[in-house]
Amino acid sequence: MNYTTLSKKQLSALKAELELKYQQFQARGLKLDMSRGKPGADQLDLSMGMLDVLSSKDSLVSSDGMDLRNYGGLDGIPEAKKLMADLMGVDPSEVIMGGNSSLNLMYDMVARAYTLGVYGGEPWCKTEKPKFLCPVPGYDRHFAITEQFGIQMINIPTDENGPDMEMVEDLVKDPTVKGIWCVPMYANPSGIVYSDEVVERLARLDAAADNFRIFYDNAYIVHHLYDDAPKQLNLLKAAKKAGKAHQVYMFTSTSKISFAGSGISAFAANAENIAYIKKQMSIQTISHDKINQMRHVLFFKNADGIRAHMKKHAAILRPKFEMVAGMLDKNLGGKGIGSWNTPRGGYFISFNGLPGTAARTVALCKEAGVVLTGAGAAFPYGKDPEDKNIRIAPSYPPVSELEVAAELFCICAELAAVEKLLKE
Amino acid sequence: MNYTTLSKKQLSALKAELELKYQQFQARGLKLDMSRGKPGADQLDLSMGMLDVLSSKDSLVSSDGMDLRNYGGLDGIPEAKKLMADLMGVDPSEVIMGGNSSLNLMYDMVARAYTLGVYGGEPWCKTEKPKFLCPVPGYDRHFAITEQFGIQMINIPTDENGPDMEMVEDLVKDPTVKGIWCVPMYANPSGIVYSDEVVERLARLDAAADNFRIFYDNAYIVHHLYDDAPKQLNLLKAAKKAGKAHQVYMFTSTSKISFAGSGISAFAANAENIAYIKKQMSIQTISHDKINQMRHVLFFKNADGIRAHMKKHAAILRPKFEMVAGMLDKNLGGKGIGSWNTPRGGYFISFNGLPGTAARTVALCKEAGVVLTGAGAAFPYGKDPEDKNIRIAPSYPPVSELEVAAELFCICAELAAVEKLLKE
Numbered sequence: 124m125n126y127t128t129l130s131k132k133q134l135s136a137l138k139a140e141l142e143l144k145y146q147q148f149q150a151r152g153l154k155l156d157m158s159r160g161k162p163g164a165d166q167l168d169l170s171m172g173m174l175d176v177l178s179s180k181d182s183l184v185s186s187d188g189m190d191l192r193n194y195g196g197l198d199g200i201p202e203a204k205k206l207m208a209d210l211m212g213v214d215p216s217e218v219i220m221g222g223n224s225s226l227n228l229m230y231d232m233v234a235r236a237y238t239l240g241v242y243g244g245e246p247w248c249k250t251e252k253p254k255f256l257c258p259v260p261g262y263d264r265h266f267a268i269t270e271q272f273g274i275q276m277i278n279i280p281t282d283e284n285g286p287d288m289e290m291v292e293d294l295v296k297d298p299t300v301k302g303i304w305c306v307p308m309y310a311n312p313s314g315i316v317y318s319d320e321v322v323e324r325l326a327r328l329d330a331a332a333d334n335f336r337i338f339y340d341n342a343y344i345v346h347h348l349y350d351d352a353p354k355q356l357n358l359l360k361a362a363k364k365a366g367k368a369h370q371v372y373m374f375t376s377t378s379k380i381s382f383a384g385s386g387i388s389a390f391a392a393n394a395e396n397i398a399y400i401k402k403q404m405s406i407q408t409i410s411h412d413k414i415n416q417m418r419h420v421l422f423f424k425n426a427d428g429i430r431a432h433m434k435k436h437a438a439i440l441r442p443k444f445e446m447v448a449g450m451l452d453k454n455l456g457g458k459g460i461g462s463w464n465t466p467r468g469g470y471f472i473s474f475n476g477l478p479g480t481a482a483r484t485v486a487l488c489k490e491a492g493v494v495l496t497g498a499g500a501a502f503p504y505g506k507d508p509e510d511k512n513i514r515i516a517p518s519y520p521p522v523s524e525l526e527v528a529a530e531l532f533c534i535c536a537e538l539a540a541v542e543k544l545l546k547e
Numbered sequence: 548m549n550y551t552t553l554s555k556k557q558l559s560a561l562k563a564e565l566e567l568k569y570q571q572f573q574a575r576g577l578k579l580d581m582s583r584g585k586p587g588a589d590q591l592d593l594s595m596g597m598l599d600v601l602s603s604k605d606s607l608v609s610s611d612g613m614d615l616r617n618y619g620g621l622d623g624i625p626e627a628k629k630l631m632a633d634l635m636g637v638d639p640s641e642v643i644m645g646g647n648s649s650l651n652l653m654y655d656m657v658a659r660a661y662t663l664g665v666y667g668g669e670p671w672c673k674t675e676k677p678k679f680l681c682p683v684p685g686y687d688r689h690f691a692i693t694e695q696f697g698i699q700m701i702n703i704p705t706d707e708n709g710p711d712m713e714m715v716e717d718l719v720k721d722p723t724v725k726g727i728w729c730v731p732m733y734a735n736p737s738g739i740v741y742s743d744e745v746v747e748r749l750a751r752l753d754a755a756a757d758n759f760r761i762f763y764d765n766a767y768i769v770h771h772l773y774d775d776a777p778k779q780l781n782l783l784k785a786a787k788k789a790g791k792a793h794q795v796y797m798f799t800s801t802s803k804i805s806f807a808g809s810g811i812s813a814f815a816a817n818a819e820n821i822a823y824i825k826k827q828m829s830i831q832t833i834s835h836d837k838i839n840q841m842r843h844v845l846f847f848k849n850a851d852g853i854r855a856h857m858k859k860h861a862a863i864l865r866p867k868f869e870m871v872a873g874m875l876d877k878n879l880g881g882k883g884i885g886s887w888n889t890p891r892g893g894y895f896i897s898f899n900g901l902p903g904t905a906a907r908t909v910a911l912c913k914e915a916g917v918v919l920t921g922a923g924a925a926f927p928y929g930k931d932p933e934d935k936n937i938r939i940a941p942s943y944p945p946v947s948e949l950e951v952a953a954e955l956f957c958i959c960a961e962l963a964a965v966e967k968l969l970k971e
Contacts, residue, residue: 159618167616171603174838179595192591192806194583222646223836230831238662238672239695248662248672264830271663271830382616385838406688406695407654412647412836414598414809 125459126537126544134545141538145491148531153492155528160311160470161519162379162436169435170381176421183414191413198401199389203416207389209426210344211375212357217397219404221388222411225376228388229338230268232372235403236301236336237272242399243369244334247274247301256294256303258286260473260501260512262311265304265340269503274301276503281313285321292324298331302338308355309343309469312501312514316467319356326361328370341375343469345433348441353467359391368393377419379470380429380436387411387419443517447472447529454533460540463515472515473501480539481510487535493528549883550968558969565962569915572955577916579952584735584894585943586803586860593859594805600845607838615837622825623813627840631813633850634768635799636781641821643828645812646835649800652812653762654692656796659827660725660760661696666823667793668758671698671725680718680727682710684897684925684936686735689728689764693927698725700927705737709745716748722755726762732779733767733893736925736938740891743780750785752794765799767893769857772865777891783815792817801843803894804853804860811835811843867941871896871953878957884964887939896939897925904963905934911959917952 129137177183183191185200198204199220208215221228237253240246247253255269258279269276277294279286285307294300305325307317317325325337339358347353362368371393377386392400423429448465451474455461461476476484481498488495496514499507515532517525553561601607607615609624622628623644632639645652661677664670671677679693682703693700701718703710709731718724729749731741741749749761763782771777786792795817801810816824847853872889875898879885885900900908905922912919920938923931939956941949 161618164614164617167614170616174601174603174605177598179598181598190588190591192594192809193588194585194802194807196808222651224832227646227832234658234662238658267830271827378618382838383618384620384834385616385836403695406691408648408651410808412809412839414806415836415839 125457126540127459129544131545134541138538138541138545141534141541144534145487145538148534149491151492153527153531155493155520155524157516157520157525157528158494158496159519160379160516162383163439163519163521165439166436166518167382169432170422173381173418173422176418177414183417185413185417189413191417194409196410196413197405197408199411200413200416200420202420203387206420206423206426206429207375207387208391210429211341211373211389211391213359213373213391217359217391217393219390219397219400220411220416221376221390223384223386223388223415224378225340225342225374225388226264228390229265229340229374231407232338232390232400233268233272235400236334237274239403241334241336242395244332247334250299250301252299254297254300256291256300257503258303258305258310259503260312260514261304262306262340263496263500263505265338266503269304278503278508279303281310281315283315285315285317288321288324292328295328295330295335300330301332301334302336305337305339306342307339307358308341309346309466311342311469312471312473314464314466314469314471314473316353316355322356322358323361326358327365327367330370335370336372337370339371339373341373342379344375345430346379346436346470347433347468348437348444349467359393363393369395372396380432381419381422385415387416440518443522443525444472446522446526447515447517450526450529450533454530455536458537461536470516470518472517474513474515474536475511476513476536477540477543478509478511480536480543481507481513483539483542484513484532484535487538488532491531491535493531495532549881550964551883553968555969558965562962562965562969565958565965568958569911569962572958573915575916577951577955579917579944579948581940581944581949581952582918582920583943584803584940586807587863587943587945589863590860590942591806593856594846597805597842597846600842601838607841609837609841613837615841618833620834620837621829621832623835624837624840626844627811630844630847630850630853631799631811632815634853635765635797635813635815637783637797637815641783641815641817643814643821643824644835644840645800645814647808647810647812647839648802649764649766649798649812650688652814653689653764653798655831656762656814657692657696659824660758661698663827665758665760666820668756671758674723674725676723678721678724680715680724681927682727682729682734683927684736684938685728686730686764687920687924687929689762690927693728702927702932703727705734705739707739709739709741712745712748716752719752719754719759724754725756725758726760729761729763730766731763731782732765733770733890735766735893736895736897738888738890738893738895738897740777740779746780746782747785750782750791751789752791754794759794760796761794763795763797765797766803768799769854770803770860770894771857771892772861772868773891783817787817793819796820804856805843805846809839811840864942866946867949868896870946870950871939871941874950874953874957878954879960882961885960894940894942896941898937898939898960899935900937900960901964901967902933902935904960904967905931905937907963907966908937908956908959911962912956915955915959917955919956
């Protein structure tokens with residue numbers, strides 16, 4: 124039954140029915156949170172062993188003889204650089220270890236590029252109106268960074284292959300365009316995996332600005348829900364072949380592998396960028412936490428160790444994602460009032476309702492005790508031009524709570540859609 | 548025997564004698580480092596117990612119910628804020644926890660003030676030629692930060708009470724003056740402790756710029772070498788009384804208490820600054836490492852625990868400082884070619900040779916295998932206008948090595964002085 128074909132009378136009856144269901148949910152006094160991509164407690168339990176890998180009986184020395192307890196090691200200990208390099212498919216010499224989050228690392232890279240400049244290019248602040256390309260829907264915290272620096276953001280539509288590359292290729296001819304935010308693997312929130320063609324075209328981008336950079340946030344690089352993990356072209360390698368390696372900044376972290384907030388992060392780029400950034404960084408810090416880097420190395424051993432660990436995460440997350448996707452299929456399928464992805468990895472389900480219903484759906488959920496990410500959050504300036512996208516984060520609540528929240532979500536999305544159709 | 552009264556002939560004889568001694572040292576092929584204020588391995592051993600305070604058997608929850616392993620807690624866990632607040636003599640609500648170093652925290656505060664602005668004031672970058680006051684000799688890494696942002700630095704002479712406050716009070720009438728770097732307790736490198744009068748005058752500073760801030764780096768807040776720790780007026784409290792609390796930014800860290808690079812850092816300021824900065828920070832990070840904050844809380848328990856721990860550091864450091872100071876007294880005392888402090892805490896001995904001899908002394912030491920901090924490092928732009936100041940860092944080498952290094956240092960300082968006097 125496609126709701127868009129219903130008469131006003133039918134819609135009114137449906138509305139009354141949905142309102143009744145909604146009121147029943149309201150009466151339950153729920154207090155559930157599907158707003159952020161936080162790991163659940165059971166996922167965090169998987170890494171508790173990391174707290175035991177170093178004790179007062181151990182000697183804390185890196186393979187190059189550094190006392191991990193003392194100053195030094197600006198770009199990280201060799202073992203950690205190797206671990207993260209293997210994960211990112213680059214050489215350890217192309218890695219700088221960051222602190223406890225890649226968000227901070229990305230923020231600092233934007234801040235440096237904006238104020239101090241990048242290898243071979245002047246500071247972005249020297250451009251009167253610097254701009255950034257933002258594939259949408261995207262990661263709200265990315266957009267918040269560029270917004271804080273007053274960088275104008277341009278929405279780039281995405282499809283199942285990634286951002287609209289024709290538009291990107293056209294826009295980078297403008298020298299005031301300084302960068303693009305990308306989440307190439309299980310994009311936040313759409314869950315899409317950039318196709319090799321898209322990665323190839325990103326690698327070859329012929330930007331007019333010599334201080335243009337691709338901020339390639341590989342936050343979900345090993346965050347597969349299923350065993351058939353997609354293979355993806357390596358951007359830095361492809362960009363090297365295209366003679367455009369200087370345009371690539373890659374990021375990742377263990378925030379959703381070990382402990383969120385107590386993980387390690389890593390940055391990868393070509394030799395010139397690395398040397399330039401290390402020099403800039405040396406004024407900001409002496410080193411990040413080398414002991415914590417060693418904890419990760421000892422606990423995971425190598426990149427395969429991380430991949431094996433991620434299968435345990437997947438076993439916990441998969442039922443949650445399948446439950447929500449199943450609920451959406453069952454309750455909203457075929458009604459013509461929304462579409463959603465069935466992600467193969469990452470942390471989110473992206474729901475697109477009827478235009479003009481997202482804010483209302485989120486408000487209805489909130490009034491019944493279920494917090495979702497704010498409508499529009501996945502767009503620059505928090506403004507979804509169609510007011511239709513909602514990011515669902517199924518990772519944190521236990522399955523039982525999630526089921527209730529997802530059921531309520533469906534009712535709210537349906538109610539908002541019916542209200543909307545009645546007004547048309 | 549005061550060298551400045553000697554004849555050229557006497558000086559020449561002395562020179563030959565010193566050169567012989569110097570050559571003997573050179574022949575030993577030394578490789579010693581007195582360049583940075585690094586803790587020694589035995590000092591780091593004092594904190595090894597910190598690696599045992601948390602294990603996989605513990606529940607990692609803060610007093611306000613936060614799962615330390617997950618996202619959240621932008622300004623730190625309540626227990627850590629209390630610990631650092633007690634150390635700094637402020638209220639926990641006046642504290643924001645930083646990452647693994649106060650250097651990074653200070654850098655970020657400068658970066659934010661420069662690009663984004665401070666509470667009640669526009670970004671420093673809006674001022675055509677922003678300036679900073681730099682008590683000298685001072686901390687090279689402070690000066691490197693302001694230099695990186697292109698902030699013009701003005702040398703402020705210091706005496707045994709702290710910076711020349713008359714000069715400071717006069718200069719802050721200029722609205723392009725945006726801040727001052729201070730190390731109030733055992734200043735780096737002079738070791739002086741700001742007098743209460745100086746702190747009081749800092750607290751009352753009537754700066755013309757509404758975005759003026761005192762960067763008060765209490766790096767050595769509990770780093771006493773002797774039991775008679777000085778009491779010092781609390782800047783934030785005094786500034787509150789004077790109605791100038793908004794001008795105060797205070798910093799400290801456990802870098803030289805627990806592990807350098809794996810410690811925790813803290814920032815303190817009044818409520819308005821804290822609220823404003825937390826909002827700015829929320830774009831940069833979700834939180835710093837809460838697990839490591841808890842490790843520090845469990846290991847030290849409270850501020851008194853830290854103070855007791857610092858007595859163990861002092862027991863290791865005191866003989867090193869006394870050895871170097873004793874060597875300087877014995878070998879250079881009464882010769883009229885230099886003066887030095889006998890610090891009661893901190894990490895450095897500041898040596899002032901004859902004008903025009905510091906670079907030569909450092910070069911002589913280096914050629915004989917002893918690395919010192921570069922001459923001029925304690926001044927903005929690395930330029931000691933008189934070329935006389937050398938920072939000696941006695942903490943890292945074992946006493947036996949230190950003795951050799953200090954003996955060589957005396958010969959080099961003497962030789963450089965004699966060379967200089969011969970040219971006059």
